[in-house]
Amino acid sequence: MTVTTVTPPRLAGSPEQGEPRRRLRGTLRWLVPLGPALVLLVIFMAGPILWSVYIAFTNETLTGAASVNSHFVGFANFVKLFGDEDFINSFLLTFIFVIGSAVIGQNTLGLVIALIQRGRGRVLRGVVNGVVIAAWVVPEVVAAACWYSFLAEEGTLNELLGSLGLSQDWLFSAPMLAIILANIWRGTAFSMLVYSAALSDVPSDLLEAAAVDGASGWRRLVHITLPLIRRSILSNLMLITLQTLAAFGLIYALTGGGPGTASQTTPLYMYEQAFRYFEIGYGSAMALVMLVIGAVFSLVYLRLIKVDA
Amino acid sequence: MRRAMVASMLAVAVAATAGACGGDTTDKSAGGAKEIEVLYKTDPTWPYMDKVLKQAKTDYEAAHKGVTIKLSPVQGDNEVYYTKLALLNRSPDSAPDVYLHDTFQVNADVAAGKLAPLDDYLKTWPDWATQYADSVKQAAKGPDGKIYGVPISTDTRGLWYNKDVFAKAGIQVPWEPKTWADVLTAARAIKAKAPGVIPFSMYSTKPHGEAATMQGFEMLLYGTPGGTLYDDTQKKWVASGKGFTDSLGFINSIYRENLGPKQADAFDPKLGDKVALEWFPEAKLGIDLDGAWVSSAWKPSGTKPWPEWTEKIGWTPMPTQNGEAPGAVSMSGGWVMAMSSYAKDKKEGFDFISTVTNKKNTLLYSVSTGDLAPRKDVAADPTYSADNPAVKFWTDLASVTHYRPAYEVYPKVSAEVQKAMEAMTTGSKAPDAAAKAYADSLPAVVGGPDKVTAGS
Numbered sequence: 001m002t003v004t005t006v007t008p009p010r011l012a013g014s015p016e017q018g019e020p021r022r023r024l025r026g027t028l029r030w031l032v033p034l035g036p037a038l039v040l041l042v043i044f045m046a047g048p049i050l051w052s053v054y055i056a057f058t059n060e061t062l063t064g065a066a067s068v069n070s071h072f073v074g075f076a077n078f079v080k081l082f083g084d085e086d087f088i089n090s091f092l093l094t095f096i097f098v099i100g101s102a103v104i105g106q107n108t109l110g111l112v113i114a115l116i117q118r119g120r121g122r123v124l125r126g127v128v129n130g131v132v133i134a135a136w137v138v139p140e141v142v143a144a145a146c147w148y149s150f151l152a153e154e155g156t157l158n159e160l161l162g163s164l165g166l167s168q169d170w171l172f173s174a175p176m177l178a179i180i181l182a183n184i185w186r187g188t189a190f191s192m193l194v195y196s197a198a199l200s201d202v203p204s205d206l207l208e209a210a211a212v213d214g215a216s217g218w219r220r221l222v223h224i225t226l227p228l229i230r231r232s233i234l235s236n237l238m239l240i241t242l243q244t245l246a247a248f249g250l251i252y253a254l255t256g257g258g259p260g261t262a263s264q265t266t267p268l269y270m271y272e273q274a275f276r277y278f279e280i281g282y283g284s285a286m287a288l289v290m291l292v293i294g295a296v297f298s299l300v301y302l303r304l305i306k307v308d309a
Numbered sequence: 310m311r312r313a314m315v316a317s318m319l320a321v322a323v324a325a326t327a328g329a330c331g332g333d334t335t336d337k338s339a340g341g342a343k344e345i346e347v348l349y350k351t352d353p354t355w356p357y358m359d360k361v362l363k364q365a366k367t368d369y370e371a372a373h374k375g376v377t378i379k380l381s382p383v384q385g386d387n388e389v390y391y392t393k394l395a396l397l398n399r400s401p402d403s404a405p406d407v408y409l410h411d412t413f414q415v416n417a418d419v420a421a422g423k424l425a426p427l428d429d430y431l432k433t434w435p436d437w438a439t440q441y442a443d444s445v446k447q448a449a450k451g452p453d454g455k456i457y458g459v460p461i462s463t464d465t466r467g468l469w470y471n472k473d474v475f476a477k478a479g480i481q482v483p484w485e486p487k488t489w490a491d492v493l494t495a496a497r498a499i500k501a502k503a504p505g506v507i508p509f510s511m512y513s514t515k516p517h518g519e520a521a522t523m524q525g526f527e528m529l530l531y532g533t534p535g536g537t538l539y540d541d542t543q544k545k546w547v548a549s550g551k552g553f554t555d556s557l558g559f560i561n562s563i564y565r566e567n568l569g570p571k572q573a574d575a576f577d578p579k580l581g582d583k584v585a586l587e588w589f590p591e592a593k594l595g596i597d598l599d600g601a602w603v604s605s606a607w608k609p610s611g612t613k614p615w616p617e618w619t620e621k622i623g624w625t626p627m628p629t630q631n632g633e634a635p636g637a638v639s640m641s642g643g644w645v646m647a648m649s650s651y652a653k654d655k656k657e658g659f660d661f662i663s664t665v666t667n668k669k670n671t672l673l674y675s676v677s678t679g680d681l682a683p684r685k686d687v688a689a690d691p692t693y694s695a696d697n698p699a700v701k702f703w704t705d706l707a708s709v710t711h712y713r714p715a716y717e718v719y720p721k722v723s724a725e726v727q728k729a730m731e732a733m734t735t736g737s738k739a740p741d742a743a744a745k746a747y748a749d750s751l752p753a754v755v756g757g758p759d760k761v762t763a764g765s
Contacts, residue, residue, distance in 0.1 A: 062395040062396065064421055064718075067399065067421045068421045068423075153573065169573045172572055172573040172576075256576075258514075259514075260576070260735050275395075275396075276388060276392065277724050278392075278720070
């Protein structure tokens with residue numbers, strides 16, 4: 001993951017160049033290797049993003065007359081959006097999903113696993129890491145299928161609970177809980193890896209010194225470890241929040257947003273509007289709102305954990 | 310360094326969430342030879358179109374040297390197919406030349422100029438005049454009066470029922486319900502006397518999309534006095550009236566009295582497969598409001614061969630609300646083979662359409678799918694009705710059938726209907742509240758209050 005830039009040694013005895021020339025060479029030095037990637041990014045990312053910003057302000061659809069002569073409608077899509085009950089519902093569900101599965105679930109569980117693993121034997125770490133990362137490595141649809149077979153009516157969970165008389169169709173009775181658990185299960189590995197790396201940077205002599213001074217384990221965690229890794233906490237929170245905000249495949253495969261709209265988070269509602277009802281302009285307006293929400297989350301993190309650069 | 314790392318990780322994460330979208334541009338004419346790309350849907354439980362098109366491709370390529378047919382199947386259900394087709398149709402480069410098209414989507418594409426009128430070619434094809442009834446020819450007629458597709462299938466809808474379940478519930482067979490109340494009475498009897506059996510199944514949730522609107526809601530609405538979604542004389546959409554509310558009331562009774570499938574099943578996109586492949590053969594379902602094609606799964610060549618079905622299963626028309634004339638109701642739709650206006654080789658494209666819809670291929674399609682045949686010569690063929698004693702019944706339902714107001718905005722109206730039905734399924738709204746919500750949302754959906762008339 002770490003990229004090391006090796007500055008090529010300057011050729012001894014190269015003739016002195018004029019200042020502008022040297023600057024140009026300096027620019028070329030990073031521009032030439034970066035160029036192809038930059039061009040690809042502009043074509044395949046900036047292009048579609050700008051297009052989706054544009055169509056958010058039009059009545060563009062995928063079929064029908066508006067698909068060939070769409071026109072500018074100003075903020076009409078956004079006005080409609082904020083009066084749309086289903087959107088408000090999806091927005092609340094997205095919020096619950098992000099807080100529940102990313103901020104609380106993955107983040108805390110990842111940190112706890114990383115902390116417990118610190119200083120344990122290699123074999124144990126290997127096994128735990130392997131198990132946790134395996135959940136992360138499997139494709140989204142496979143993860144969804146696993147959870148489906150676990151939670152479904154004839155699933156493993158109900159087989160276990162059957163004797164207690166608690167069996168029910170979990171995906172139907174508790175769809176939000178189901179998708180939150182599935183997402184925690186799948187995404188914890190990422191947080192765990194980030195925190196394992198961060199914890200290895202915490203100097204052990206500092207912790208030992210605190211222990212000698214009589215600080216309890218909890219105080220050492222709160223006053224030494226957490227402050228030292230807070231930049232990792234920040235970047236981890238940001239990354240998993242953005243990932244979770246956009247989560248689609250897992251929910252789509254597990255509950256399809258249902259029953260009704262009980263687990264229809266905004267990405268699913270967006271998909272339904274854009275690709276089921278072909279309102280691509282409306283869907284794009286929603287995507288823009290999501291983008292703003294992602295930015296707001298990031299700002300909140302920056303404020304909560306003040307980073308001295 | 311660390312900052313740079315965070316920044317690059319952020320970039321990667323954003324890139325991953327933004328996703329990549331690329332269109333594949335296929336070279337349509339490699340080396341001078343012509344290629345016709347054909348788009349259609351297929352599914353492990355519905356492999357029939359695939360078989361028909363492979364046979365048509367072989368026939369066509371043998372007769373037309375230098376033209377290749379490129380078959381592009383889309384895996385999945387109807388909703389997936391509509392989306393895929395709409396996306397491919399956005400650009401002339403990716404649009405397929407010839408495609409299987411649901412009749413209710415045709416007008417939207419005519420309005421967008423994405424379909425080619427076939428009239429000039431149909432004149433040169435003798436079968437069009439001799440083998441297709443006038444009502445069938447309307448299937449893909451645009452608002453301009455031109456024909457935009459050749460029908461490969463048509464269908465009717467009604468009630469299927471399991472005779473073993475009826476025997477257990479003490480209901481006489483053959484069962485001939487005259488009113489909605491008769492249907493509900495039978496369902497209640499099944500619930501009371503046949504525990505573990507689902508009394509009545511219908512499509513009533515959004516995952517079933519148009520199937521819910523057409524097989525479910527419209528089968529009720531068009532059986533109420535004056536019930537319709539669109540007033541043909543005023544050319545306006547009808548806001549909910551009594552018929553609308555009563556239709557929702559029927560669905561409400563089904564779910565509130567636990568006469569329908571469990572909620573989880575009602576929302577399962579594979580409900581249709583459960584009905585045909587599990588519940589009916591295992592006598593776990595009493596009555597099913599569905600299409601003529603349900604029995605196709607039970608043929609020897611079907612996905613769940615069940616030779617006893619002709620003994621165990623009965624069929625009867627869906628009655629009108631209170632037995633109003635003509636006493637029964639049915640809805641018809643169907644699929645056509647259509648040609649893109651972007652197709653380069655239109656003559657060859659039409660030749661392929663006429664190969665797919667000729668007698669041999671239509672017969673293969675109709676016999677395997679159980680859909681009703683649009684061609685007279687196929688309907689008259691003995692193999693068409695050979696192992697399907699129900700086919701005559703379903704074909705005759707054409708006398709009471711209705712067609713959807715498949716105008717450009719219809720798919721959106723249909724989506725609003727599904728919302729109302731879903732509210733009945735979950736019980737989140739009362740029938741009149743859901744009907745009012747439909748009436749409130751209608752003007753925005755159909756393009757203004759001047760296009761809506763109050764329901765009676």
